[in-house]
Amino acid sequence: MTRWTNQAAIDQWAAMPREVLAEMAQDGDFSKRHLVNPVLLRMLGDLSGRRVLDAGCGNGYLSRMLARRGATVTGVEPAGALFEFAAGEEEAEPLGIHYLQADLCGLGASQPAADLGEPFDAVVASMVLPAIPDWTGAMRACVGQLRPGGRFIFSVNHPCFEQLASTWREHGAYRVSEYLASYEIEERYATDFHRPLSAYLNEVISLGCRIAEVAEPGLSPQIAAEETGGDHPYLHLPNFLIVAADRS
Numbered sequence: 266m267t268r269w270t271n272q273a274a275i276d277q278w279a280a281m282p283r284e285v286l287a288e289m290a291q292d293g294d295f296s297k298r299h300l301v302n303p304v305l306l307r308m309l310g311d312l313s314g315r316r317v318l319d320a321g322c323g324n325g326y327l328s329r330m331l332a333r334r335g336a337t338v339t340g341v342e343p344a345g346a347l348f349e350f351a352a353g354e355e356e357a358e359p360l361g362i363h364y365l366q367a368d369l370c371g372l373g374a375s376q377p378a379a380d381l382g383e384p385f386d387a388v389v390a391s392m393v394l395p396a397i398p399d400w401t402g403a404m405r406a407c408v409g410q411l412r413p414g415g416r417f418i419f420s421v422n423h424p425c426f427e428q429l430a431s432t433w434r435e436h437g438a439y440r441v442s443e444y445l446a447s448y449e450i451e452e453r454y455a456t457d458f459h460r461p462l463s464a465y466l467n468e469v470i471s472l473g474c475r476i477a478e479v480a481e482p483g484l485s486p487q488i489a490a491e492e493t494g495g496d497h498p499y500l501h502l503p504n505f506l507i508v509a510a511d512r513s
């Protein structure tokens with residue numbers, strides 16, 4: 266694998282077209298709407314008056330969903346185009362969200378820009394860790410922003426079923442030939458980095474968190490019938506892994 270830096274990965278995200286960010290500004294995309302968002306919201310519970318950090322917030326759709334449900338939200342996003350989109354939405358319709366343009370790995374370090382104030386009740390990193398070469402540094406920073414007992418939630422493309430939809434289309438089943446190694450996956454706009462499932466779970470445990478729930482959401486048959494015309498790989502295999510862990 267090429268020796269990647271966080272900045273090289275961030276530069277790829279920064280080239281994401283504005284119209285794509287706008288298409289997903291409301292509640293993400295089909296997968297977020299039906300599989301990821303409902304689990305994140307359930308794992309977060311009552312949001313009123315809670316301080317939540319949306320770590321790697323992208324276009325800010327989740328920040329806005331959380332703020333509309335009563336949370337006080339900070340969104341951290343390093344890629345210029347995404348940060349500017351999120352900040353622009355806040356300017357157009359203020360929800361009290363504070364956005365900071367920064368690499369997660371710099372949080373808690375000595376730069377003044379990384380001063381996020383009081384510790385958070387919850388930190389959500391949705392689909393972010395697979396985008397970061399130094400993902401252990403990013404996870405450490407996320408947990409470091411929590412108050413004791415605060416909740417860290419992360420979602421990733423399920424490491425056991427990556428590229429599920431395209432593999433299913435090709436073979437009518439899921440196939441994988443490499444799992445244990447770390448490798449790059451070229452996605453549409455940027456590169457994701459595969460790590461085994463155990464790497465994510467063991468890292469969050471080693472940071473002193475207690476895993477409260479592991480979710481592998483499947484698509485409901487009703488949504489598959491209404492929106493995809495019937496059969497869909499996400500009815501059979503989980504495309505996402507979502508973990509809730511509490512800081513001790």
Ligand SMILES: C[S@@+](CC[C@H](N)C(=O)[O-])C[C@H]1O[C@@H](n2cnc3c(N)ncnc32)[C@H](O)[C@@H]1O
Binds near residue numbers: 347397
């Ligand atoms: C797949 S997108 C997910 C965005 C958003 N959380 C969502 O669910 O729509 C991955 C995000 O991680 C961000 N990212 C990449 N490297 C990062 C880093 N070092 N620190 C924080 N965010 C990073 C990207 O800029 C991008 O916004």
